[in-house]
Amino acid sequence: MPVTLDDRLVLHPDVALRPERFGALAYHFGNRRLSFIKHVDLLAVVESLDGEHTVGEILDRVGVDARRHPAFLSALATLSDSEVLRAA
Amino acid sequence: MPPEVTSQPPTATRPLVDEFRLGLDAPICLTWELTYACNLSCVHCLSSSGRRDPRELTTEECFGVVDELQRLQVFYVNLGGGEPMLRPDFFDVVEYSVGHQVGVKFSTNGTFLDAAAARRLAGMDYVDVQVSLDGATAGVNDPVRGDGAFAASRQAMEHLADAGFGAFKISVVVTRHNVGQLDELLALADGYGAQLRVTRLRPSGRGADSWNDLRPTQAQQRDLYHWLLDRPEVLTGDSFFHLSALGEPLPGLNLCGAGRVVCLIDPVGDVYACPFVIHDEFLAGNVRDPGGFTSVWRSSELFSSLREPDSEGACVSCGSYDACQGGCMASKFFVGLELTDPDPECVLGNAEPLLAALGGDGVPRPSADHSRPGVPVPSPVTLRPPRRRS
Numbered sequence: 179m180p181v182t183l184d185d186r187l188v189l190h191p192d193v194a195l196r197p198e199r200f201g202a203l204a205y206h207f208g209n210r211r212l213s214f215i216k217h218v219d220l221l222a223v224v225e226s227l228d229g230e231h232t233v234g235e236i237l238d239r240v241g242v243d244a245r246r247h248p249a250f251l252s253a254l255a256t257l258s259d260s261e262v263l264r265a266a
Numbered sequence: 267m268p269p270e271v272t273s274q275p276p277t278a279t280r281p282l283v284d285e286f287r288l289g290l291d292a293p294i295c296l297t298w299e300l301t302y303a304c305n306l307s308c309v310h311c312l313s314s315s316g317r318r319d320p321r322e323l324t325t326e327e328c329f330g331v332v333d334e335l336q337r338l339q340v341f342y343v344n345l346g347g348g349e350p351m352l353r354p355d356f357f358d359v360v361e362y363s364v365g366h367q368v369g370v371k372f373s374t375n376g377t378f379l380d381a382a383a384a385r386r387l388a389g390m391d392y393v394d395v396q397v398s399l400d401g402a403t404a405g406v407n408d409p410v411r412g413d414g415a416f417a418a419s420r421q422a423m424e425h426l427a428d429a430g431f432g433a434f435k436i437s438v439v440v441t442r443h444n445v446g447q448l449d450e451l452l453a454l455a456d457g458y459g460a461q462l463r464v465t466r467l468r469p470s471g472r473g474a475d476s477w478n479d480l481r482p483t484q485a486q487q488r489d490l491y492h493w494l495l496d497r498p499e500v501l502t503g504d505s506f507f508h509l510s511a512l513g514e515p516l517p518g519l520n521l522c523g524a525g526r527v528v529c530l531i532d533p534v535g536d537v538y539a540c541p542f543v544i545h546d547e548f549l550a551g552n553v554r555d556p557g558g559f560t561s562v563w564r565s566s567e568l569f570s571s572l573r574e575p576d577s578e579g580a581c582v583s584c585g586s587y588d589a590c591q592g593g594c595m596a597s598k599f600f601v602g603l604e605l606t607d608p609d610p611e612c613v614l615g616n617a618e619p620l621l622a623a624l625g626g627d628g629v630p631r632p633s634a635d636h637s638r639p640g641v642p643v644p645s646p647v648t649l650r651p652p653r654r655r656s
Binding site: 194198199200203205207208210212214216 | 292294295339367369371391392394
């Protein structure tokens with residue numbers, strides 16, 4: 179499912195993050211799938227998702243340049259597909 | 267929009283495979299053999315299991331290891347053996363582990379997975395079960411795993427299904443004799459709503475003696491590669507990355523993770539680089555050492571050396587090196603090749619002249635043999651020829 183700047187997302191409650199120098203490991207204890215968050219900026223975005231602010235607001239808050247938004251939306255969509263993230 | 271935007275972060279600044287090659291501060295996951303005790307004597311057993319080692323970690327020590335893994339955020343362990351269910355405290359260790367955010371996948375031959383055990387497992391979160399089966403028929407399975415082993419595995423699957431466990435896994439070591447049964451094995455898994463998991467045979471443990479008879483032929487390796495490419499839903503533990511030299515890479519981590527992102531803890535707490543190299547040369551330390559597992563993982567000389575850039579070798583100049591990364595360290599070691607040599611099952615045939623030139627002398631033997639004395643291992647399907655030409 180595509181993710182848009184207007185969506186509100188949260189980390190799935192069954193997911194634990196382990197920070198790494200490249201970003202983080204994300205493990206879903208429910209479906210037992212391991213995902214990789216492949217950039218520290220993406221990790222900063224994921225950790226800021228609060229379900230109240232929109233994805234666009236959080237990208238701005240973390241300081242992600244608008245030119246990078248498409249790549250971030252795509253990465254967030256991948257994480258949503260693996261149930262690392264879910265709609266608030 | 268400028269085209270370079272799509273290559274901007276969050277695309278990884280360095281490919282993950284390069285990050286993993288340098289090693290992480292903690293393993294992504296690890297294998298933990300809980301006991302060398304086993305009721306079976308499979309001809310390809312990686313750990314030459316049979317007899318319990320009296321120095322086995324106590325229940326309390328196992329809990330201590332779990333505590334460390336929790337602190338390190340190792341999200342899951344692959345419990346095995348031997349037959350892990352032979353430990354009287356097996357369920358205690360499993361429950362302690364999942365209660366401490368360390369998920370459990372465990373491998374069993376199924377003998378002791380009765381109706382009650384299946385119900386108990388079905389009631390637990392964060393537990394995966396892998397029932398070993400090395401053939402779609404007793405005629406193919408039992409020569410490798412022992413008389414009655416096929417029936418025992420099937421019985422365990424029935425119990426899991428009856429208990430409503432959900433999607434357990436059927437774990438198959440691919441051999442020359444069962445590779446033609448993969449469709450049947452997949453159908454068997456589908457019938458249970460289970461997942462098929464296939465892994466690579468290594469010449470480790472008792473496998474050193476059966477490898478030549480059991481390993482797939484080159485033609486079978488090619489068929490297997492295409493079969494796996496067409497079926498990404500089949501799990502492999504990323505163990506067939508040497509096949510990626512045939513073309514498009516197989517899904518998963520195409521890299522030897524030994525000592526970099528995975529390792530093995532054996533029943534007495536010894537930490538090895540991976541489950542397939544239980545040998546003194548790949549022993550990094552023991553969880554009972556001061557500093558525990560964490561210190562072994564982070565500071566052992568062996569693991570530090572495995573995280574250094576690959577040294578020059580025949581493979582580095584091969585056009586397929588990026589795809590196969592030189593293959594499996596354990597397979598090279600136990601057939602007597604150098605670690606910079608090609609994988610003995612190199613799909614381009616680059617190891618053939620080296621194997622032909624090797625004599626039988628100087629081939630490393632496993633450092634320990636836990637086989638039960640007087641208990642014959644099952645006869646492989648074919649009689650054993652000499653391990654290689656000398």
